[in-house]
Amino acid sequence: MKKTIIVLYTICAFTYTQAQQAPYHEALTNMKGSEYKFTVVKSIDANAVQNQNQTSTCWSFSSLSFFESELIRMGKGKDFNFSEMYIARRAYPMKADNYVRMHGKTNMSEGGGFPDVVEVLKKYGMMPEEVYSGKKNPKEPHNHAVLEASLKGIVEAVGNDKNTKIDFEAMHASVESTCDAYLGKVPEKFMYKGKEYTPKTYAEATGINPDDYVFLTSFSHHPFYSKFSLEVPDNWNWQSMYNLPLNEFQEVMQYAVTNGYSFAWAADISEKGFRFKDGLAIVPETPISEMTESEKADLVKKPHPQLKITQENRQLAFDNYETQDDHGMHVVGLVKDQNATPYYVIKNSWGKDRNECDGYFYASESYVLYKTTNIMLHKKAIPASIAKKLGITQ
Numbered sequence: 001m002k003k004t005i006i007v008l009y010t011i012c013a014f015t016y017t018q019a020q021q022a023p024y025h026e027a028l029t030n031m032k033g034s035e036y037k038f039t040v041v042k043s044i045d046a047n048a049v050q051n052q053n054q055t056s057t058c059w060s061f062s063s064l065s066f067f068e069s070e071l072i073r074m075g076k077g078k079d080f081n082f083s084e085m086y087i088a089r090r091a092y093p094m095k096a097d098n099y100v101r102m103h104g105k106t107n108m109s110e111g112g113g114f115p116d117v118v119e120v121l122k123k124y125g126m127m128p129e130e131v132y133s134g135k136k137n138p139k140e141p142h143n144h145a146v147l148e149a150s151l152k153g154i155v156e157a158v159g160n161d162k163n164t165k166i167d168f169e170a171m172h173a174s175v176e177s178t179c180d181a182y183l184g185k186v187p188e189k190f191m192y193k194g195k196e197y198t199p200k201t202y203a204e205a206t207g208i209n210p211d212d213y214v215f216l217t218s219f220s221h222h223p224f225y226s227k228f229s230l231e232v233p234d235n236w237n238w239q240s241m242y243n244l245p246l247n248e249f250q251e252v253m254q255y256a257v258t259n260g261y262s263f264a265w266a267a268d269i270s271e272k273g274f275r276f277k278d279g280l281a282i283v284p285e286t287p288i289s290e291m292t293e294s295e296k297a298d299l300v301k302k303p304h305p306q307l308k309i310t311q312e313n314r315q316l317a318f319d320n321y322e323t324q325d326d327h328g329m330h331v332v333g334l335v336k337d338q339n340a341t342p343y344y345v346i347k348n349s350w351g352k353d354r355n356e357c358d359g360y361f362y363a364s365e366s367y368v369l370y371k372t373t374n375i376m377l378h379k380k381a382i383p384a385s386i387a388k389k390l391g392i393t394q
Helices: 058-073 084-101 114-123 145-158 168-183 199-206 246-258 293-298 311-319 365-371 384-390
Strands: 014-016 036-043 190-192 195-197 213-217 227-229 240-243 263-267 327-336 342-347 360-364 372-378
Touching (some): 036 342, 058 084, 084 168, 145 168, 195 199, 246 327, 246 365, 246 372, 246 384, 311 365
Parallel strands (some): 014 036
Antiparallel strands (some): 036 327, 263 372, 327 342, 342 360
């Protein structure tokens, strides 16, 4: 997941049932000309929207936003702000090692996936943002362009088939020192709120158990109710995911949110119906490519019938690269429009100023079913009957 470029459209223009209005809907006011009317079905607490800036680290931002919401759900409060760049800092050397071991035949980039965060959490722990920001200059935005180029220069020189002798330790040391130079050296111990921690003891103190979290997807090129390694470039460490039929995948997502569980959401955002500036992601029944300009403009003014998503058209979009592992986000609620069409409430990581919706948007259920590559959620967020089919002990 690595996409950071978006197309800007018009401002948000929705009305909401005030009695059920969640805090992050406050920026979505009744704008003239809009016929959208949303009622909140379920709202899940989340911390402030963060900004990944000029990096492709959405996978870290969305995962940590998810874990922060998990701690709120667990009754541990909102006083957590995890360091996304600590996770990225630990992941870069892991990717470099893998790249060299694979003779350069795998991905080496800023992008990644939810399993990377869980792997770092298990192996290295976590840190608070105020202890490790991953910035040499706190006033400047995150930007990993030079860091990524530097790391690629190291591993590409080492990880190719022409090398007959590889000094793996020297390569690893070069990657570590490069990460330190651009992101800052990770402290072995640190003081936080009057207590001394290591990253591992801090992670343990949060109460997050990495083994409680699972990855789900829905594709027909592998057997259902089994696990497989999702074939996307950013799944560089070949993590396996549980595979469900689409109707049960849909059931899991609805069950999770309505029962107070958020989930991390990996999806494709290249669709023309992805209109972040408008606070919408939709897949209308009539293809946008076949619409007139006035019909396209009408999409953000009032609800339109959504495309019926099947296992077949979902699979086709993945097989022909229309659906790719573009972006990681965080699902924190469910609403319905006046036609009872469900939309998931999505927390993004592009800051609050790139749309009029404080950095949130609504994705129609059709869009989610069509464009999701995978999700991460607590295993208890899965209906018991489905968990049993997957062999997951809750």
